[in-house]
Amino acid sequence: MIGKPNANALQGLAVGGPGVIVAVAILLSLGLQAAGVFPFEPAGQMTLSEAAALESEADIVRLLRTGASPNDPAWVRRTRIRAVHAALTPLEAAMTARHVSVMTLLVDNGAVLDARNLPALWCLAASQRNHDALGWLRSRGGAEPPSGCDAVRFPRIRR
Amino acid sequence: MKSRSARLVSWVLAAGFAAGVCASLLSIPVQVTDSLIPILQAQSAPSVTGAVVASADSAAYLRPLRIAQIQVLFEASGGDYFFVYKAFHVALVLACLALFVVAARVRTAGDVWAFACALTVLTGLHTFLGTVWEAYPINHFLEVVVLCLCVYVLAESRGGWWTDVLAALAFMVAALTLESGLLLWVVAAVAWLTGAKGISRRGIVLMTALLVGYLVLRFGYYATGLPTLVERSTGFGTMKLDPPELLRRFGDRPMMLYAYNVVSSLGSVLFSQPRAGVWTLLAEPKAQGLSPGTVMNVAVSLLTTMAIAVWSMRRWPAWRVRQFQRDDRVVLVALAVTVANAVLSYGYTKDEIMSPAGVFYALAVCVVARDLVMGPRRAWAMLLVIGIVTAGWAVRAAGLHYQMHQMAHDVRNEWVTVDAWLEAQRASPATDEARALVHQLREDALARVAGNPWGLALQGTRVFR
Numbered sequence: 001m002i003g004k005p006n007a008n009a010l011q012g013l014a015v016g017g018p019g020v021i022v023a024v025a026i027l028l029s030l031g032l033q034a035a036g037v038f039p040f041e042p043a044g045q046m047t048l049s050e051a052a053a054l055e056s057e058a059d060i061v062r063l064l065r066t067g068a069s070p071n072d073p074a075w076v077r078r079t080r081i082r083a084v085h086a087a088l089t090p091l092e093a094a095m096t097a098r099h100v101s102v103m104t105l106l107v108d109n110g111a112v113l114d115a116r117n118l119p120a121l122w123c124l125a126a127s128q129r130n131h132d133a134l135g136w137l138r139s140r141g142g143a144e145p146p147s148g149c150d151a152v153r154f155p156r157i158r159r
Numbered sequence: 160m161k162s163r164s165a166r167l168v169s170w171v172l173a174a175g176f177a178a179g180v181c182a183s184l185l186s187i188p189v190q191v192t193d194s195l196i197p198i199l200q201a202q203s204a205p206s207v208t209g210a211v212v213a214s215a216d217s218a219a220y221l222r223p224l225r226i227a228q229i230q231v232l233f234e235a236s237g238g239d240y241f242f243v244y245k246a247f248h249v250a251l252v253l254a255c256l257a258l259f260v261v262a263a264r265v266r267t268a269g270d271v272w273a274f275a276c277a278l279t280v281l282t283g284l285h286t287f288l289g290t291v292w293e294a295y296p297i298n299h300f301l302e303v304v305v306l307c308l309c310v311y312v313l314a315e316s317r318g319g320w321w322t323d324v325l326a327a328l329a330f331m332v333a334a335l336t337l338e339s340g341l342l343l344w345v346v347a348a349v350a351w352l353t354g355a356k357g358i359s360r361r362g363i364v365l366m367t368a369l370l371v372g373y374l375v376l377r378f379g380y381y382a383t384g385l386p387t388l389v390e391r392s393t394g395f396g397t398m399k400l401d402p403p404e405l406l407r408r409f410g411d412r413p414m415m416l417y418a419y420n421v422v423s424s425l426g427s428v429l430f431s432q433p434r435a436g437v438w439t440l441l442a443e444p445k446a447q448g449l450s451p452g453t454v455m456n457v458a459v460s461l462l463t464t465m466a467i468a469v470w471s472m473r474r475w476p477a478w479r480v481r482q483f484q485r486d487d488r489v490v491l492v493a494l495a496v497t498v499a500n501a502v503l504s505y506g507y508t509k510d511e512i513m514s515p516a517g518v519f520y521a522l523a524v525c526v527v528a529r530d531l532v533m534g535p536r537r538a539w540a541m542l543l544v545i546g547i548v549t550a551g552w553a554v555r556a557a558g559l560h561y562q563m564h565q566m567a568h569d570v571r572n573e574w575v576t577v578d579a580w581l582e583a584q585r586a587s588p589a590t591d592e593a594r595a596l597v598h599q600l601r602e603d604a605l606a607r608v609a610g611n612p613w614g615l616a617l618q619g620t621r622v623f624r
Contacts (some may be wrong), residue, residue: 008532008533008536008537010542011272011531011532011534011537011542011545012268012269012271012272012532013272013546014542014543014544014545014546015272015273015275015276015528015531015532016271016272016273016274016276016528016532016549017275017277017546017549018173018275018276018277018279018546018550018552018553019172019274019275019276019277019278019279019462019548019549019552019553019556021426021553022175022176022278022279022553022556022557023171023172023175023176023278025557026175026176026178026560027175027178027179029179030178030179030182033182038413050471054568055570055572056568056571056572057572057575057576058568058571058572058574058575058604058605059571060575060608061605064607099334105575127201153210155616
């Protein structure tokens with residue numbers, strides 16, 4: 001049977017237009033990826049701090065295996081948090097994004113938690129009223145929590 | 160547009176959707192939950208026959224071919240478990256989309272527009288998500304969907320003895336894989352009653368005999384029985400209830416829960432609420448706030464179902480005198496499958512159990528959408544509403560990929576703590592071979608970069624529900 005030519009184009013567009021757009025977008029996206037172009041991804045490799053902020057434990061393990069340091073600060077780019085004035089250590093990034101399980105993973109894999117960074121992490125958690133994280137820090141021991149946060153410098157984060 | 164061109168465009172559109180789904184599917188590693196233990200069991204099973212015989216004793220379920228398929232693929236894998244299970248899943252997705260094209264029967268330009276809309280409904284409806292974002296390690300729900308579509312296409316074919324044989328074979332495979340497989344009989348019977356004679360009367364009798372044989376085997380020979388309240392958790396009202404709580408509330412009146420589950424399953428397909436038995440529309444405001452995605456899902460489903468209902472009411476006089484055209488058949492089969500699917504999921508509700516109903520719902524949308532395109536000129540306001548609804552479905556279809564991307568992230572994370580998980584399940588590998596298998600799958604998952612990691616930073620879960 002030959003198609004009816006009187007199909008109302010406007011009605012057709014209203015009904016099927018969005019579906020056609022989705023199909024074209026998928027094919028375009030896959031074509032670009034096949035050509036090695038990733039238009040929505042920033043250049044450069046994900047950092048350990050970004051993986052921590054994204055709660056991507058698999059990427060943390062992957063990056064640690066490739067030699068990334070669990071204590072080095074790095075800029076956190078497009079995650080739900082963003083470092084504003086300073087780079088974040090992976091522990092700070094995990095704390096800011098409220099991922100206690102990630103902090104455990106980091107410490108189990110060499111991240112140091114001692115008198116040098118505990119006050120900042122403690123005050124970060126206190127400023128977020130993150131009781132899970134405060135409990136976790138207390139359970140880790142090794143150093144005393146600060147008596148107050150007025151004198152402690154901790155990263156300012158834009159959410 | 161000529162018929163051949165229309166057909167070609169429909170295949171290209173379906174290929175686009177299929178390619179997207181397959182790409183997202185391949186970004187997800189083999190799951191820890193649902194997949195790993197069955198694979199370990201397949202490794203320890205002596206043979207396919209041994210695995211099937213061992214599964215025959217299981218209480219509440221009769222699914223010997225489910226186990227057989229897992230075992231066959233395991234033995235065919237040659238150690239590349241990701242490849243073999245994912246390849247099978249990809250093949251099922253391709254078969255589903257291909258059969259959907261055939262079942263939609265695109266011939267004109269109007270058909271093409273309607274089909275594009277139906278594709279967004281097919282992949283955007285939440286019942287489809289469960290068929291592609293997880294596996295056990297085979298997604299048997301998708302398998303039943305494919306077989307349902309297969310039987311429908313056979314019913315609409317020119318027929319012959321081979322269609323009867325194929326339909327009967329498909330029924331046997333589906334019924335012995337999952338209980339939802341019984342829906343194949345519903346598809347064939349309703350298609351036959353509405354004038355599709357591809358499967359002959361003899362074929363319908365054969366399938367009915369097989370259905371009776373299944374019931375005798377299940378309730379007579381094996382005395383498998385039916386799932387009880389202690390089998391699984393299920394949603395009720397605004398929360399999910401565990402078996403102990405289900406027993407406490409419904410132990411002495413299970414019919415009430417079963418009725419709720421049937422109605423919930425119907426509502427899930429027709430109105431996108433409740434979801435797996437939980438009224439998220441009511442639960443969300445009390446928790447994290449009502450998601451825009453939930454509102455959108457309900458709105459577009461409600462309006463789409465209303466369009467199908469209006470179309471059906473217009474056809475009602477013809478149906479009363481048993482005058483059925485092909486479009487009537489599509490809608491009536493969709494209706495019957497939806498009701499039967501809901502009844503079969505009386506025991507507990509899950510989005511993916513309703514996936515056969517979801518696919519036929521999309522076919523019904525194709526019929527109604529074609530009518531909207533080819534019908535009389537609509538008012539601008541009407542066109543605007545139609546455009547908003549179809550755009551909503553397109554957002555839902557795009558959301559499928561976001562959700563699969565999120566799943567890839569979650570599954571990769573599960574592999575980090577797989578040893579602790581296996582221990583908690585009391586399923587820690589006891590042999591060197593089993594430990595090597597877990598290690599191999601873990602390394603494979605961790606090495607896999609899960610798509611675009613920055614997508615996780617978006618608040619997509621609020622929009623894509």
